[in-house]
Amino acid sequence: MSIHEECGVFGAIAKTNLDIGNLVYYGLYALQHRGQESCGIVVNDDGVFTSHKDLGLVGEVFGGGALSALPQGKIAVGHVRYGTTGGNNRNNCQPIEVNHQKGRMAIAHNGNLSNTAELRDSLELSGAIFHTTSDTETIAYLVTKERLHSGSIEEAVSRALPSLEGAYSLVLMSPQKLILVRDPHGFRPLCFGKTADGIYVAASESAALSAVGAEFIRDVAPGEIVVFDGENVVSRTEHCNKKPKKLCAFEYIYFSRPDSVIDGISVHKARFRAGEILAERRPADADIVFGVPDSGLDAALGFSHLSGIPYTIGLIKNKYIGRTFISPGQSTRIDQVNIKLSAIVDNVKGKRVVLVDDSIVRGTTSGRIVKLLRDAGAKEIHMRISSPPFLHPCYYGTDIDSEGNLIACKYTVDEIAERIGADSLGYLSVENLSEMIGNRSYCSACFDGDYPTAIPSDTRKDRFEQKLSVKSGADNLREGLLP
Incomplete structure (x- = not known):
């Protein structure tokens, strides 16, 4: 057994429509070392989301015309995955998309929540139906739930953050905005930059910014929410400096590319x-x-x-x-x-x-x-x-x-x-x-053994796969598909 890579997230937002999926594609290539199980890209063309996701490496998934089939757009998010929770199946490919009456959303996540089991149980009891075993879907549900009580997508994100424990660096896309989020401990890296023609790009590592010709601007601070709307960049810091910074030491030892600079190091x-x-x-x-x-x-x-x-x-x-x-x-x-x-x-x-x-x-x-x-x-x-x-x-x-x-x-x-x-x-x-x-x-x-958060109540890696497997078997039995 060897230590496996994390996940990698990438996002971009431009002022005008362009082949933004191509930009994200090259960014994911630069992050391929962080996840080699699956990958995906979602392109936003004036509020219409078009996605392609599948198991495999970036070049495999987007070969055969899949990349050229993506439309032009102003915003796009991408993800490469190695799952530490959630099985290796196509349903768990990211970014995860949500279609809701308050607006569409796509979310890419690097990290792992330490309180996923409790959150999923609570959401299921309130009527939520999960289609994946990834904790990213839990985050998407919480943000969507908060949108019912919020005036903006970034306000919904801010209201959802106190419920989350553990590691999460997020790149989130709404019809008009690209939003970056880093957990208050800053377990996982996240940064952003800008190309010469004014496209803002965000990535798990600075090396991916360089790969698409973007100049590094800065790292997202632990607890920070950064909002891009194509014209302006707004930083929300209400969750910053609430907890001690705890970037994963293994980012420096193994995960990140040697040509990356994380939090100035x-x-x-x-x-x-x-x-x-x-x-x-x-x-x-x-x-x-x-x-x-x-x-x-x-x-x-x-x-x-x-x-x-x-x-x-x-x-x-x-x-x-x-x-x-x-x-x-x-x-x-x-x-x-x-x-x-x-x-x-x-x-x-x-x-x-x-x-x-x-x-x-x-x-x-x-x-x-x-x-x-x-x-x-x-x-x-x-x-x-x-x-x-x-x-x-x-x-x-x-x-x-x-x-x-x-x-x-x-x-x-x-x-x-x-x-x-x-x-x-x-x-x-x-x-x-x-x-x-x-x-x-x-x-x-x-x-x-010095954990910054509480240890999860259920530490089984396959706990959600087992739960969905039991449900699937019961459904098939009711439908006469099992003997």
Whole structure:
């Protein structure tokens, strides 16, 4: 098991009609690393919403004429998904659309609510019928409910926010407006910029702004609501500074692109610094240093820089393998790590190696990579990890499950090294995170158990799938579709 990406959100608003779906398409391409299960775009053409969503990568979903079939428009929102709650099916593809007498709405969400179960139960008891297992639909219901008592869409959003707990960075579209929302803790990143021809764009990461030729303006502040209407930009701050800032530390360690800057901090520099800290605090006597592609590369450079051990390329990643890669089945003797990674034998044979990676979850993948290097002739393998050990599950969108699936909950560092076949193993410590990031305004609950919000009452990942499955079976039985 490896840590999976988050979701990525993107939005754009222009003063006149144009091929705005194309702009969002390229923005989603730049965010593909954040979600590879599904994607979607909704285009707003003078209040008429046209969407295309499906399972797969951006290039797959919008190939074959699907992108050119989207109309011109002034506003559009897009989403790439990896689901930490909600099953991998087409119903859960985002953006989610709502057609209501108070106006249409499309919403794209990055994060995970920690009180979804309670909210869904309350909404269902009041008559709501859910069509997906995504917590994004819960947010959409709450905003729609508040629109009955609000004079504007942004007022409805503001009224809904106190009910939400956990992580949410939202890009929301109404017939006339594009709205950005970041939760009061700021768990997930969100920023916006502007192109030379006056189009405002919003994205999960600054790298996506650069990809479409937009100049970065600023990050959305925790708790802030930013409203664009094509002419003006309005910031609402009534929910700001209510809670301590807790950006997910793993955004710097793994999730975000190294060329992104989040809340003023370069992701590349943070990872480089992590490698320097490892070299200083967890040194190794070795001949070469290299990282596991891609998220271990920057930390490996930092380790090499501080230690003086030469940096080289030891592993090559097959960049054509995405989440659509299908294994022939459990009976196959081909190790999928060998399909995804290969060693450069001339660089590692007979060498003492420092291997840098971003994390160890169950240890299975790490063990296979170590074996791959042993088979290539590596003399010694000293593994260094640019994060602390995972000891607790995450309830804010990172796919870190129960303690029973985490190797660091069962074994000591030396025992983990023995199990994965490494000569030594060293982690970044929890105390080193502030040194790596440059501040203490981050969430490290998966490492230290210090949760910023209450732990959910129901922590099962598949709780909503099971609920819908039971309902579906009962409906089919009533309709005579089941024996």
